[in-house]
Amino acid sequence: MDAFFSSGAMSGFVLLSLPHLLALAVVLLLILGLYYTRITIRNRPWLRRAVRYGLALLLLLSEVSLNIWYLEQNVWDARYTLPLELCSLTLLLSIIMLLTGSRWLYPFLFFAGIGGALQALVTPNLLYEFPHFRYFQFFISHAAIILASLYMTWIESYRPGWKSIAWAMLLLNISAAAVWGVDYAIGANYMFLAHKPDTASLLDLLGPYPYYLLVEEGIALMMFIILYVIFFLLPDKITQYNRSRKGARSSS
Incomplete structure (x- = not known):
């Protein structure tokens, strides 16, 4: 049990290891499950509420449990553990969106929430391997961020x-x-806005500070466009094509 919770039980997360690939597979299955059951969920009000508020509760428990772990392990520090990373912000805002149905937050969370969580899932900034608490909390929280916006969409x-x-x-x-502004005030480096991480990362490929921030802007814009094309533009084109084919058959 100590190894499950202990902040000192760092084994070093291995990118694309078996635990990583299994976690990604589970996330993919959850996304596909939500998609293929979307009509059933949509047509049953009780199930609709259960999924919606269940996701909000899962996100809330994920964030609360993380902060309890910080405090219990005496590792809470305003410079490192405030919810100011992109995924932490989108997690909290996803709870608000699910509870209020905010259409104002939805576009930001669909693009930045899904985009940021996908990037985090593929290249986790994680120190703890399976079966540590942080391994489960990390993948559950990021999966729930994606599912929250997909729920509102589907x-x-x-x-x-x-x-x-x-x-x-x-x-x-x-x-x-x-x-x-917070980084500057307290000497933190949330979102890596003050400098690159001290360890090797993908940011090393994007140029020196502060130019990598501009490159990240371009990558974010590209990712948002790709998400729009995959989830909306292509399905619309396919639907229009199928309708035109049906129309041509019926007229003939």
């Missing part, structure tokens, strides 16, 4: 437009500016 029928990408980029930069 079950509640929310939908962003091209202008939503600009709105998401604006909110992302406002969030980054606010976090940078």
Whole structure:
């Protein structure tokens, strides 16, 4: 049990190891499960509420349990453990979106939430390997961030437009500016806005500080566009094509 919770039980997370691949597989199955049951969930009000508020509760418990772990292990430090990383912010905002149905938050969370959580899942900044508490908390919380926005899309029928990408980029930069202010005030490095991480990371490929921040802007914009194309533009084109084929058959 000590090894499960202990902050000193760091074994070093291995990228694309078996525990990593299994976690990614489970996340993928959850996404596919939500998609293929979307109509059933949408047509049953009690199930709709259960999934919606269940996701909100899961996100809340994930964040609360993490902070309890910080305090219990005496590792809480305002410079490192405030919820000011992008995924921490989108986690908290996802709870608000699920509880209130906010259409104002939805575009930001669809693009920045899904984009940020996907990046975190593929390249985890994680010190603890399976079966540590932080391993489970990390993958559960990031999966729930993605599922929250997909729930609003597939079950509640929310939908962003091209202008939503600009709105998401604006909110992302406002969030980054606010976090940078906190970084400067307390000597922190949330979102790596003050400098690159001390250990090797993908940011090493993006150039020196502060130029890698501009490159990240371009990557974020590209990712938002790709998400829009995959989830909305391509399905619309496929639907239009199928309808035109059916129309041509019926007229003939």
